[in-house]
Amino acid sequence: MAKDADLAADYRNPALYLIRALAELEDGKYNDAEETLTAVLNLEHSRRGDIIKALCLRGTVKFKLGKTLNAGLDWRAVITIDPGNQTATRELLKLVVGGDVVGDIKTMKESKVSIEKRITPTLPNEIWEHIGRQLPTTDLRTCLSVCQTLHTVALSLLFESLTLKVGVYFNETSEQGDRNLTRTVEILEKILVDDNFASSVKHLSFHALGQTAWPRVKPLLLRCFPRLTGLVTFRWYFGVAPEMGPDVVQALTKHVPHLENLHISGKLFRATGIQKFRYLRELTITGFDQSKLIQKELRATLVNNKQSLSRLTLATPLVLENILTPETYDPQVLEHIHLWEGCQVNLRQATLDTIVPAVNLQSLELLVSHGKNVSQFFGSNEGVFPNLRSFSLATDDRNSYDWNFFKYVGMFLKDRPALERLHLADRLDAERLFDALRLALPTLTGLKALKVGPGSLRSMRLSHALNLAPRTLEVFSIETWGFDEDPVEVASLFRGFPHMKTLILRDVNDTATGGVATRIPTLLQQEAHRKAKRAQAVKVLEEQSSLDRVGLGEVVFDVHWLAARGNTSRLQLELADLSKLYDCHPADVDDSDWVVQLR
Numbered sequence: 001m002a003k004d005a006d007l008a009a010d011y012r013n014p015a016l017y018l019i020r021a022l023a024e025l026e027d028g029k030y031n032d033a034e035e036t037l038t039a040v041l042n043l044e045h046s047r048r049g050d051i052i053k054a055l056c057l058r059g060t061v062k063f064k065l066g067k068t069l070n071a072g073l074d075w076r077a078v079i080t081i082d083p084g085n086q087t088a089t090r091e092l093l094k095l096v097v098g099g100d101v102v103g104d105i106k107t108m109k110e111s112k113v114s115i116e117k118r119i120t121p122t123l124p125n126e127i128w129e130h131i132g133r134q135l136p137t138t139d140l141r142t143c144l145s146v147c148q149t150l151h152t153v154a155l156s157l158l159f160e161s162l163t164l165k166v167g168v169y170f171n172e173t174s175e176q177g178d179r180n181l182t183r184t185v186e187i188l189e190k191i192l193v194d195d196n197f198a199s200s201v202k203h204l205s206f207h208a209l210g211q212t213a214w215p216r217v218k219p220l221l222l223r224c225f226p227r228l229t230g231l232v233t234f235r236w237y238f239g240v241a242p243e244m245g246p247d248v249v250q251a252l253t254k255h256v257p258h259l260e261n262l263h264i265s266g267k268l269f270r271a272t273g274i275q276k277f278r279y280l281r282e283l284t285i286t287g288f289d290q291s292k293l294i295q296k297e298l299r300a301t302l303v304n305n306k307q308s309l310s311r312l313t314l315a316t317p318l319v320l321e322n323i324l325t326p327e328t329y330d331p332q333v334l335e336h337i338h339l340w341e342g343c344q345v346n347l348r349q350a351t352l353d354t355i356v357p358a359v360n361l362q363s364l365e366l367l368v369s370h371g372k373n374v375s376q377f378f379g380s381n382e383g384v385f386p387n388l389r390s391f392s393l394a395t396d397d398r399n400s401y402d403w404n405f406f407k408y409v410g411m412f413l414k415d416r417p418a419l420e421r422l423h424l425a426d427r428l429d430a431e432r433l434f435d436a437l438r439l440a441l442p443t444l445t446g447l448k449a450l451k452v453g454p455g456s457l458r459s460m461r462l463s464h465a466l467n468l469a470p471r472t473l474e475v476f477s478i479e480t481w482g483f484d485e486d487p488v489e490v491a492s493l494f495r496g497f498p499h500m501k502t503l504i505l506r507d508v509n510d511t512a513t514g515g516v517a518t519r520i521p522t523l524l525q526q527e528a529h530r531k532a533k534r535a536q537a538v539k540v541l542e543e544q545s546s547l548d549r550v551g552l553g554e555v556v557f558d559v560h561w562l563a564a565r566g567n568t569s570r571l572q573l574e575l576a577d578l579s580k581l582y583d584c585h586p587a588d589v590d591d592s593d594w595v596v597q598l599r
Helices: 002-009 014-026 029-042 048-064 069-080 084-099 112-117 125-132 137-143 148-158 174-193 197-201 214-227 245-256 292-302 348-352 375-380 406-413 430-443 459-468 488-496 526-543 558-565 568-575 578-584
Strands: 161-167 205-211 232-239 262-267 282-287 311-315 338-341 363-368 388-397 421-426 448-453 475-480 500-505 549-552 555-558
Touching: 014 029, 014 048, 029 048, 048 069, 048 084, 069 084, 125 148, 137 148, 148 197, 161 174, 161 214, 174 197, 174 214, 205 459, 214 245, 214 282, 232 282, 311 363, 348 375, 375 406, 388 406, 406 421, 406 430, 421 430, 430 448, 430 459, 459 488, 488 500
Parallel strands: 161 205, 205 232, 232 262, 262 282, 282 311, 311 338, 338 363, 363 388, 388 421, 421 448, 448 475, 475 500, 500 549
Antiparallel strands: 549 555
16 A cells, blocks of 8 residues: 555656666566556556656566566567667567577677577477468568578568569559559569579469550569479469460479469460469469360369369359369369359359269359259258368349259258358348258357358348357358448347457448448548448447457457557547558458458
């Protein structure tokens, strides 16, 4: 009590708290020192310098108490506020290296004696790489300056994925196109002169957004392929032009014959020669026409990679049953099949019948517009694919409506304890979709992630379905064309799921977020919509304090990151600047891949 009274008397001077904490630290009263330093951080009038000193000292105290993880968080907070702080940087390096680091941290110039004193990590590089994959980019950059072992690991992780763009999207300016071109040329030139950088690149994505700059980029790209010795993934995204031509394919097959993942999209198929690859594990073909050229090339590619191909995605207007035959895939190897029908050719039962022998199939994703064509497949193949872990089905069968379609889907999904991720979407009739859920959910005992896309949502329907869902559910996402209740009320339906970590509610019709359109006119500026989203997001956060991630409309943020910033009032202040939130902790929920990484 005496101590509390003294502190209350000194509240106007944070420096007195720091002096008291230093005295307690010298006397070995680490717990008291931690409390005193925490009091400094809670003062409303503490200056930036006082906060930095308090965080540094508290990190030291926590380290002496054995709280190494919490100590690291304090030192990282110091570096966030003051990137040039050598004390915090040195302490963080000590945590990573396992010993004292002697030398000038700012310039990283160390004497020979200090290098000999440094404790070198002795774990295999594979273990350090696994650890590094869990770190954010900022920490990986710090690892570049720790030691040669961690420098090599961090370098390979930081630059293993590169994205090149030529041209602009339809909503971008010419200045953005110039920046895209300049950055692409700089990266390609870096690959040509830096062997370490080139060998670190494992995944290369090329966005063809314009024909004008392609003549300048093409020679550089072709010259880079011989230097990309570690390349395992190549993706060609067709935006405007050009198509991936035979010259690019020839350079890839000649210099990167070990390529494992290939993604090609376009309108007119010109990528002749891809059948020369022999080690493809993943193949994605998107777009194109129904020409015999692509059909012949694709079939030959599947045959030549039959022993290694485990993931196949076809989103083309091709007659798929002419490509997917027992001769083109190994039922013991193929694990992931994604079939998206084209605008002219419908997915038929004959196509799905060809994949029934795939006994090791783990992921099946289908996009269909004629449910009657595939209803009998689901109704007559309830026991196939016993190892299925992920299933996704989206339909818009307004031209061939089949009331029993999702009933068959529900029967197909029953009694699958291995299923972890489920996605069902129906643009026309939410009742059909929830019929499938009512049939399947009680038997899906291992389900962890569920995404539904009903045409419209009635909370009562959703409540009945959730009552049948297993309590193991960790991720739930819903995309609908209208909520009948406030999103906060919808969020309250998930209180009975103790493991729920991610909840995303999205109203496609609403430019702000579900339940807000009735209170905010459509013609308001975008900032007004953002404010409405933030207000709803705070309510959902208060309703679902156990979540890791919350989303409403387009606002998706990490709850634990926000909660660590302070109490509810401070949380609202953080939400007041959405751009800052994204800069500090960008959301990692991507609509193109709805499956959130389960923890």
